[in-house]
Amino acid sequence: MLLNIYTFKKKHKFATQLENNNALSVVKQSIKMVTPNIEAKIFTCTESRALAEKIAEAYGSKLGNVITSTYSDGEFQPSYEESIRGARIFIIGSTNPSSENLMEMLLMIDAAKRASARHITAVIPYFGWARQDRKDKPRVPIAAKLVAKMLETAGATRIITMDLHADQIQGFFEKPVDHLFASTIFLPYLKELKLDNLTIASPDMGGSKRAYAYSKALSSDVVICYKQRAKANVISHMELIGDVTGKNVVLVDDMVDTAGTLTKAADLMIERGALSVRAICTHPILSGNAYERLENSKLEELIVTDSIPLKHTSSKIKVLSCANLFGEVMQNVHFNKSISSKFLM
Numbered sequence: 250m251l252l253n254i255y256t257f258k259k260k261h262k263f264a265t266q267l268e269n270n271n272a273l274s275v276v277k278q279s280i281k282m283v284t285p286n287i288e289a290k291i292f293t294c295t296e297s298r299a300l301a302e303k304i305a306e307a308y309g310s311k312l313g314n315v316i317t318s319t320y321s322d323g324e325f326q327p328s329y330e331e332s333i334r335g336a337r338i339f340i341i342g343s344t345n346p347s348s349e350n351l352m353e354m355l356l357m358i359d360a361a362k363r364a365s366a367r368h369i370t371a372v373i374p375y376f377g378w379a380r381q382d383r384k385d386k387p388r389v390p391i392a393a394k395l396v397a398k399m400l401e402t403a404g405a406t407r408i409i410t411m412d413l414h415a416d417q418i419q420g421f422f423e424k425p426v427d428h429l430f431a432s433t434i435f436l437p438y439l440k441e442l443k444l445d446n447l448t449i450a451s452p453d454m455g456g457s458k459r460a461y462a463y464s465k466a467l468s469s470d471v472v473i474c475y476k477q478r479a480k481a482n483v484i485s486h487m488e489l490i491g492d493v494t495g496k497n498v499v500l501v502d503d504m505v506d507t508a509g510t511l512t513k514a515a516d517l518m519i520e521r522g523a524l525s526v527r528a529i530c531t532h533p534i535l536s537g538n539a540y541e542r543l544e545n546s547k548l549e550e551l552i553v554t555d556s557i558p559l560k561h562t563s564s565k566i567k568v569l570s571c572a573n574l575f576g577e578v579m580q581n582v583h584f585n586k587s588i589s590s591k592f593l594m
Contacts, residue, residue, distance in 0.1 A: 294342025301341040307576025337368040344377035362404030374556035379414035397421035412531040448496040494522035505530035508539040512546035
């Protein structure tokens with residue numbers, strides 16, 4: 250009798266579970282049928298409009314409508330002039346100083362969050378303030394960490410950026426970070442040059458990892474410059490580790506600011522017997538006397554991306570667009586496809 254009762258209860262429990270599973274399956278199917286496809290919309294910050302237009306074209310879309318109102322004291326307010334409720338929003342903007350570029354990105358993210366966008370992806374070709382990624386002396390901020398927290402607090406659910414000054418900045422975020430490498434843009438160009446006796450160089454010890462990655466892809470030698478700074482943007486001493494005699498040298502760095510390091514390194518290498526010196530720098534900040542230094546240096550060519558708009562033109566500067574790279578990655582992110590092919594190094 251007890252066995253029959255136990256068997257009955259077991260069968261009843263199984264039937265109840267089966268019924269619940271069937272009901273859950275029906276609910277899931279119903280939700281799937283009524284849930285609309287998420288629409289993707291692309292918007293831009295003011296400074297990055299030229300690049301954003303090219304990215305939107307590469308993506309196969311057009312830029313969304315945003316207007317910015319400015320008060321007489323300089324305060325500004327971006328406004329989305331179309332519905333973004335339930336959509337995936339891509340906001341394109343480099344956060345290089347002045348601080349208005351970062352502030353505009355934060356305001357646009359906040360506005361998208363308050364307008365009920367489902368996903369808010371900050372597309373930051375150049376992640377500004379990244380040189381302050383640690384305390385290199387007492388009583389200084391870690392600005393890169395602060396910027397990461399501000400972006401997340403504003404409402405960003407994903408970050409897409411390129412060639413961070415320090416890879417570990419990815420760890421400052423609690424949200425997913427897609428850290429792209431401009432090597433996917435630069436390597437094909439370098440191969441087209443077909444330089445004999447090619448040698449890759451790092452302008453400082455911190456960039457040695459990047460230089461070794463390029464040398465591996467190009468099967469070339471590596472040399473490193475050792476420098477000491479008197480203060481920010483001022484080099485007191487530079488020495489070359491390695492032989493560049495009879496070599497065509499390509500310096501590799503993530504950014505060029507005042508161009509002091511690059512031009513000093515190029516002049517030093519020519520003095521040491523290099524046939525030619527080129528430089529690859531992802532982000533062309535080019536502040537202060539950078540353009541004048543470039544023109545007066547032994548540097549044959551400076552190859553950059555358009556992550557930051559150039560302030561002036563120069564016969565020595567070659568610009569390769571990163572629009573296709575970002576456009577393809579944004580498409581893959583939206584359609585949940587792999588982007589691992591874009592991480593060459």
